Amino acid sequence: MTMNKCASISYIFSSYIELTRTCHQSCGYCSFFKEDCPLLPIETLGQKLEDLSKRGATEVVFLSGESPQNFPHIQIALNKNGFSSYADYLLEACSMALEKNLMPVLEVGYLDSFTLERFTSAGCSIRINIVSAPLAGTGEALEKSRGRNPSTGRAAIEAMHANQIPYSIGFVIGIGESEEERLKLVADIGRFCTADPYLQDLRILPFQPTPGCSMRERPPLPFNAITRIVEKVREAFPVHHISLPPHLCYRFPELVEAGLNDLGSVPILTGDPVHEKFDVPSFETLKARLEKHNIQLYERDTLSTPAALNRPETFAAASSIRELIERRNLSKLNLIDNDHCFVCGSRNSGGLHIPVHDSIKGHTCSFTWAPGPVYQSYAGIVHGGILSTLMDEAMGYAVMGENSELVAVTADMHIRYLRPTPIGVPLTVAATLVGQRKNMYFARASIILPDGNVLAEAEGRFAEIKKPGELK
Numbered sequence: 001m002t003m004n005k006c007a008s009i010s011y012i013f014s015s016y017i018e019l020t021r022t023c024h025q026s027c028g029y030c031s032f033f034k035e036d037c038p039l040l041p042i043e044t045l046g047q048k049l050e051d052l053s054k055r056g057a058t059e060v061v062f063l064s065g066e067s068p069q070n071f072p073h074i075q076i077a078l079n080k081n082g083f084s085s086y087a088d089y090l091l092e093a094c095s096m097a098l099e100k101n102l103m104p105v106l107e108v109g110y111l112d113s114f115t116l117e118r119f120t121s122a123g124c125s126i127r128i129n130i131v132s133a134p135l136a137g138t139g140e141a142l143e144k145s146r147g148r149n150p151s152t153g154r155a156a157i158e159a160m161h162a163n164q165i166p167y168s169i170g171f172v173i174g175i176g177e178s179e180e181e182r183l184k185l186v187a188d189i190g191r192f193c194t195a196d197p198y199l200q201d202l203r204i205l206p207f208q209p210t211p212g213c214s215m216r217e218r219p220p221l222p223f224n225a226i227t228r229i230v231e232k233v234r235e236a237f238p239v240h241h242i243s244l245p246p247h248l249c250y251r252f253p254e255l256v257e258a259g260l261n262d263l264g265s266v267p268i269l270t271g272d273p274v275h276e277k278f279d280v281p282s283f284e285t286l287k288a289r290l291e292k293h294n295i296q297l298y299e300r301d302t303l304s305t306p307a308a309l310n311r312p313e314t315f316a317a318a319s320s321i322r323e324l325i326e327r328r329n330l331s332k333l334n335l336i337d338n339d340h341c342f343v344c345g346s347r348n349s350g351g352l353h354i355p356v357h358d359s360i361k362g363h364t365c366s367f368t369w370a371p372g373p374v375y376q377s378y379a380g381i382v383h384g385g386i387l388s389t390l391m392d393e394a395m396g397y398a399v400m401g402e403n404s405e406l407v408a409v410t411a412d413m414h415i416r417y418l419r420p421t422p423i424g425v426p427l428t429v430a431a432t433l434v435g436q437r438k439n440m441y442f443a444r445a446s447i448i449l450p451d452g453n454v455l456a457e458a459e460g461r462f463a464e465i466k467k468p469g470e471l472k
């Protein structure tokens with residue numbers, strides 16, 4: 001089925017960082033919380049933010065259990081990191097994210113109203129996940145959760161409004177509530193806050209049974225029930241972004257026809273720690289799948305209402321994020337480093353996992369790697385395509401150099417295979433930048449045995465991409 005008219009759907013180029021899984025709740029549908037989980041040291045957090053910002057994310061979602069500060073090991077860790085409370089730690093995390101032009105989003109359970117006041121000028125958005133039925137009976141989803149029910153959800157929304165904090169509502173569905181309860185909650189919440197200038201978007205969160213959670217035997221909701229709630233949320237919130245995580249429920253164009261217009265925060269770079277078993281599709285995969293149905297994918301930023309966008313705390317970060325998003329939306333070629341590069345990506349299960357980025361000095365790149373038997377062509381000899389790939393990678397990095405803002409792609413390369421390359425022997429792949437004319441960069445590479453014999457050589461031309469998509 002294809003949409004007759006061209007529809008569009010947005011997404012946020014997001015990333016998730018786990019602060020701690022320690023939680024004082026114990027929701028039956030949750031596979032995230034873990035007793036005694038340590039707190040992420042603030043220094044490590046800084047490194048992660050730096051990396052995510054360099055790789056083009058525009059949003060970071062900080063995940064933690066609720067009130068982890070109630071546990072002694074978290075208190076000790078906070079003190080060690082120089083914080084007297086968990087709120088101080090979160091405020092610092094938000095400020096560090098904004099400095100790196102990442103819009104901070106907190107998904108840390110409910111915060112009490114005294115704590116919440118401190119987040120009015122933190123520049124963050126906060127996620128409130130709500131349920132539609134009390135479900136506190138024996139064996140029910142909220143049996144072991146303290147004070148979680150539809151009224152506490154509504155109170156949390158009121159607190160966001162009172163403190164003028166941008167927020168997003170997540171409807172947790174399929175955890176034992178009836179369809180009537182589910183749809184009624186959506187209608188009630190719609191009447192209550194659809195006109196709230198601090199409400200940014202709505203997320204539909206269908207329960208998925210996962211091995212770690214106590215409700216793992218419960219089947220997920222059928223697709224027609226999901227469609228009905230999408231329709232209801234659209235009716236109750238006619239102008240908002242309404243999303244379903246594409247790694248949890250992917251049925252297009254049906255969802256768009258029901259009223260979905262957003263994929264929400266897609267954690268392309270980090271995966272989703274709350275649903276570890278579900279692979280997050282890459283931007284390219286999503287785009288290609290949606291285009292088949294005549295649905296255009298475009299990027300948006302986290303904040304969407306003027307009340308949230310015009311805040312002084314977020315102004316600088318929001319402006320540069322918007323510029324980046326505009327450039328990417330106009331671009332024909334999106335160069336996103338999602339750590340899946342065949343040669344150097346640590347998240348590509350079929351890749352070579354060579355940490356090439358650690359081998360750059362100035363505009364040279366040199367690393368050593370011993371190809372195993374799976375890379376052979378004739379018996380005992382490395383396949384020429386692998387050698388070409390290694391030299392291409394090394395030249396690309398040599399061109400872009402250390403700490404360089406330059407982004408370049410291979411335009412062409414010429415290879416000479418001089419001798420057969422044996423399997424299992426450590427090979428040094430060395431490349432250097434040798435020249436530049438206008439926006440074209442020239443590099444050379446060779447593959448060398450430990451005794452100094454050269455096995456293959458290459459020369460390549462690399463085209464600089466100044467703005468994403470502009471091959472110059």
Ligand code: SF4
Pocket residue numbers: 023024025026027030031032033064065066109
């Ligand atoms: S859903 Fe959130 S509040 Fe509930 S147990 Fe999991 S981490 Fe804690």
